Each structure stands twice: as structure tokens, then as C-alpha cells.
Amino acid sequence: MDGNGRWAKQRGKPRLFGHHAGAKRVREIVEACPKYGVKYLTIFGxxxxxxxxxxxxxxxxxxLFRMYIRKEARELKRQGVRVRFIGDRIKLDKKLRDLMDELEALTEDNDKTHLTIALNYGGRDEVARATQRLAEEVAAGRLKPEDVDEETLPRFLDTCVLPDPDLVIRTSGEARISNFLLWQSAYSEYEFIDTLWPDFSEAVFAEVLAGFGSRERRFGGVKA
Structure with missing residues (x-):
């Protein structure tokens, strides 16, 4: 969700003004997901x-994160949205961590839309933490080194209960992945668009999804 700061600067406003506008846009996109058949949405906060x-x-x-959780919790529950957080929570303040825990618990029975919010998240950091947990299992004798393969590591990732993303969208004209879901997006489709995140409307979302729907995904194979 890139471009909040530039969006605010274009309007002569401080960067936080753009972040508030971006938070409002999140709600619109989350609400639009069921309409377009999007069951899982992950946002990089x-x-x-x-x-x-x-x-x-x-x-x-x-x-802003604390305010957003307090303000949106009941509505997310009502709309059938299940919320999860990924990333290293240790560095986040306790009030925010408590709110995150409460929101996850409040929405744990929902299944209409699965919203994952990445906070203090980095793809390399996630893989490093996962590798450390895997190594602990090996050291404890619960896992044999020869049994470790590309099916093993994902069980230790923050996203272990989630499917890999089909499509990764980056807004604001930046053409890099910036340490986001590095392992999970190995075969994801990518869409880099010029739209700044606060301008990423449902109409833009629908257009990107339509383009994704026309792509041929071969996952390394060749169509017969």
C-alpha cells in the first residue's frame, strides 16, 4: 500500500494525513473483496x-494502528472478516499487541474474508525466524535434518495457515517487492501500478483483478 506520503505531499499536507487517508481506503477494499471472489487479502502495514x-x-x-483496530473491530466482526497479524510483534508496544490479540480472538470464527495485516514484517526476517524454529525442532530430535525440504519450512512461517498469494499488487509506481512475502510469492503474479494507495479505489481494484483473470499461469510448466 505505497504512496500515502506522496499523496499527502501533493496536497500540501503532512505524511500522516496520507496515512489516515490510506487507512480509510483499506476498509473500502476489504468490503469489496467478496464481490470479486477474493477470499484472502494481505496488506503490508x-x-x-x-x-x-x-x-x-x-x-x-x-x-493510527491502535485507532484503526478500536474503530473497525466490531464492523470487521459483523462483516464476517477474520483478521490475522503477521510479523515480529516483540518490538511493538504492549497496548498495540493486546489490541491485535483481541481482534484476532474476536474474529476467529469468521470465514467470509480472511484479512492478514503485516506489522513489523519483513520477508527475510520471517524466513530467519522460521529457520530458527525449524533448527530448534532438529536440535530437540523432533525433526530429522534429512527430512527438511521445501515443504517443511512453510510450516514455520507466519503464514503457515494461509495459502500462497495468487496476485501481489504494488501501488505508487514502485517496481520492486520490498521484502514482502518472499517465500510465499515464488509463483505469484505481480502488478505494479502508478496509482497512489489513497487513490486505489474499488474500480482500480476491479480493473487489476480483471487483468489478472486473463493471465495464463503455468507454474513452470508448458500448456499442452
Missing amino acids: FSTENWKRTQTEVAGLMS
């Missing part, structure tokens, strides 16, 4: 690299 931003922006983002 805050990366492990985003701590490098100014203290003011980071503090503002953390406040």
Missing part, C-alpha cells in the same frame, strides 16, 4: 525497515 522513518511518523503510524 509496516515493515521491519519502516523503523528508519522519523520518530514522529513512526509514533503516528502506531497510533
